[in-house]
Amino acid sequence: MAEMTVQIVTPDGIRYNHKASFISIRTPDGEMGILPNHVNLIAPLEVHEMKIRRTDHDSHVDWVAVNKGVIEVKDNVVTIIADSAERDCDIDLSRAERAKVRAEKELAEAEKAHRVDEMERAKIALQRAINRIRVGNHL
Known part of the structure; x- marks a missing residue:
């Protein structure tokens, strides 16, 4: 199965670092799905709920609250630099x-x-x- 590395970085450090087969994000131009081997890309992000389909844990889906930022996709590495980001399991x-x-x-x-x-x-x-x-x- 094709996969990509997804990293989410905030001023507090790396908040997420896993392999994934699909992610869904929101840019000012709308929703965007990213699959492995996606064309290189840099885009701003909106406040949104990011969906990440992981390749480990039987295609488990992680949800992350992302508060603005930038996404870079390059050579099957997706890097998100965000003001803040919280996984569903970490939200109070x-x-x-x-x-x-x-x-x-x-x-x-x-x-x-x-x-x-x-x-x-x-x-x-x-x-x-x-x-x-x-x-x-x-x-």
């Missing part, structure tokens, strides 16, 4: 739910006061919290 759902409530409150307050910068920060925080909840529920 109650913490993610609290972050969602907090972001919703901050967004409402910023909208009421017409503070554009705070609105943008709150929207991003809300998007990240929802993404973490979605990924955490894959368990």
